[in-house]
Amino acid sequence: MHAAIARLGGCRRGPPALARGLRAGAEAGALPPRVQAFVEEGARLCQPRAVHVCDGSEAEGAALLAQLQDDGLLHPLPKYENCWLARTDPRDVARVESRTVLVTERERDAVPPTAPGATRQLGNWMSPAALEQAVQERFPGCMREPLVSQWPCNPEKTLVAHVPDRREIISFGSGYGGNSLLGKKCFALRIASRLARDEGWLAEHMLILGITDPEGRKKYVAAAFPSACGKTNLAMLTPALPGWRVECVGDDIAWMKFGPDGRLRAINPESGFFGVAPGTSLRTNANAMHTVQRNTIFTNVGQSSDGGVYWEGLELPTTPGVTFTSWLGKPWSPGDPEPCAHPNSRFCAPARQCPIMDPAWEDPQGVPIDAIIFGGRRPQGVPLVFEAFNWRHGVFVGSAMRSEATAAAEHAGKQLLHDPFAMRPFFGYNAGQYLAHWLAMGERAGARLPRLFHVNWFLRDAAGRFVWPGFGHNARVLAWVCRRVDGEPSARPTPVGLVPRPGALDLAGLPGVAYEDLFPVERPFWEHEARQLRRYFDEHFGPDLPPELTAELEALEGRLKKM
Numbered sequence: 001m002h003a004a005i006a007r008l009g010g011c012r013r014g015p016p017a018l019a020r021g022l023r024a025g026a027e028a029g030a031l032p033p034r035v036q037a038f039v040e041e042g043a044r045l046c047q048p049r050a051v052h053v054c055d056g057s058e059a060e061g062a063a064l065l066a067q068l069q070d071d072g073l074l075h076p077l078p079k080y081e082n083c084w085l086a087r088t089d090p091r092d093v094a095r096v097e098s099r100t101v102l103v104t105e106r107e108r109d110a111v112p113p114t115a116p117g118a119t120r121q122l123g124n125w126m127s128p129a130a131l132e133q134a135v136q137e138r139f140p141g142c143m144r145e146p147l148v149s150q151w152p153c154n155p156e157k158t159l160v161a162h163v164p165d166r167r168e169i170i171s172f173g174s175g176y177g178g179n180s181l182l183g184k185k186c187f188a189l190r191i192a193s194r195l196a197r198d199e200g201w202l203a204e205h206m207l208i209l210g211i212t213d214p215e216g217r218k219k220y221v222a223a224a225f226p227s228a229c230g231k232t233n234l235a236m237l238t239p240a241l242p243g244w245r246v247e248c249v250g251d252d253i254a255w256m257k258f259g260p261d262g263r264l265r266a267i268n269p270e271s272g273f274f275g276v277a278p279g280t281s282l283r284t285n286a287n288a289m290h291t292v293q294r295n296t297i298f299t300n301v302g303q304s305s306d307g308g309v310y311w312e313g314l315e316l317p318t319t320p321g322v323t324f325t326s327w328l329g330k331p332w333s334p335g336d337p338e339p340c341a342h343p344n345s346r347f348c349a350p351a352r353q354c355p356i357m358d359p360a361w362e363d364p365q366g367v368p369i370d371a372i373i374f375g376g377r378r379p380q381g382v383p384l385v386f387e388a389f390n391w392r393h394g395v396f397v398g399s400a401m402r403s404e405a406t407a408a409a410e411h412a413g414k415q416l417l418h419d420p421f422a423m424r425p426f427f428g429y430n431a432g433q434y435l436a437h438w439l440a441m442g443e444r445a446g447a448r449l450p451r452l453f454h455v456n457w458f459l460r461d462a463a464g465r466f467v468w469p470g471f472g473h474n475a476r477v478l479a480w481v482c483r484r485v486d487g488e489p490s491a492r493p494t495p496v497g498l499v500p501r502p503g504a505l506d507l508a509g510l511p512g513v514a515y516e517d518l519f520p521v522e523r524p525f526w527e528h529e530a531r532q533l534r535r536y537f538d539e540h541f542g543p544d545l546p547p548e549l550t551a552e553l554e555a556l557e558g559r560l561k562k563m
């Protein structure tokens, strides 16, 4: 069972109730003929012992959980209600960008040309013929064999392939997160971004939140941060500012389309959260903690001997006598050099359990977006918040995003990676064309465009400490964003964008946090940044970079010269 294939909703073996062949679960005969043909083709290729057509019922869910427990793939967590722990193969712990491919006839439709000597960053292309060969090397009979290890994976042969022209996903060899939850990154971002380009909308790696000020005025904000850079935390924020309220629409993906009134309307295409566990606590994200008390599957977290979970930053007082088991299944004690939970360990929980879901979170009309925020982990030089001068400049700011590498993918160390629009791992077509699509969205007749911003919660001081307290205090930044949307003249221009005037950002009750430390805009830093960006654009976008963005880079260089 090393294959997850979007063409096949199959379960290799199941309890007797599930293993009755094609007619089990929902009536196979009720499937549309094309779907039925698809399933039959997949079954001929993979040769499972039985095919189960899911009906999504409670009973089916319970039977699957029981079967996974029998197989040793899930362990119950009796401290909570219907919660489970999965420990994966230690080689299958994150998305594998190096083995994620877009399959198109012409390479240029998938990725921009890379300069000689540069290593590809904006996606991997595979030809249809190479895909066919890869499928033949992997899929025939792959569901016939019994499990060979405790976890269904095949790291040497992992392949996550997308055929955007056929809206098809073919994933093999990984049972982890975005590699195997095919509705998430594979469909709702990669395939959907291609659909969005064809149909004139946007499919983005963005959270969506509603924010209400003390006077009761509500706005909706979307924000794009790279993986493991704070989307879930911002989406579920408990404001540190009295009288403000945040409600959650989604924590990872936004589909956005201009409505008849010209406003950009966003829906969250997901029904649950797949959130980073380490760092999540009652202090940092109480709403996430409440969400994961029931009906939750935890992956690669640590376990406590009283039937609970454990991870770095959980900040729970240690109960005497309670011992811990690490994500590797080994005894673990506080102070051990290795972490108890894998840095990319996660919880998977139904969104409806989050105490602050927005009343409109499932509204098919979507919520009207007033502001879009870009951001990343920038230890130096990038201010806490700035606003773009206009849409075109904002698209440039999105294209120029960089962030420290995190454990959400296979990258090692803390190097700064370019991550345009937080979409680098998720583009479903040529990233240059993607930027052109964003520019074109700003030219739509009658569009009432959201304002565009950039934030950085992750500035560090000389001793390496965060200079901004983050989490609930990020509401202070959202409050300024809301006031800017209302037209408040509380910004001053810098070469990189508009920053809050001194006093315009509410820093009350934050001793030791100084305005000057939060808004470094220094010429040498930004000149270096602009040089690196020019090189990045040349090496990775080449002729496919929209000329408007070259013009924006030149404009930034010009403003820096006058500083």
Ligand code: GTP
Pocket (backbone or CB within 6 Å): 225, 226, 227, 228, 229, 230, 231, 232, 233, 234, 251, 252, 274, 275, 276, 277, 278, 279, 280, 284, 408, 457, 458, 466, 469, 470, 471, 474
């Ligand atoms: P993906 O699910 O991978 O897309 O990640 P995400 O963008 O939703 O990131 P998430 O909110 O899960 O945060 C990832 C890590 O960043 C966690 O360890 C958080 O505790 C930490 N984090 C989030 N917000 C802040 C913040 O404001 N300040 C600091 N210092 N850390 C933060």
Ligand code: SPV
Pocket (backbone or CB within 6 Å): 094, 095, 176, 177, 178, 179, 181, 184, 185, 226, 227, 228, 252, 274, 408, 409
């Ligand atoms: C991300 O990496 O951005 C995630 C986790 O949201 S995964 O679903 O594994 O891609």
Ligand code: MN
Pocket (backbone or CB within 6 Å): 205, 226, 227, 228, 252
């Ligand atoms: Mn994500």
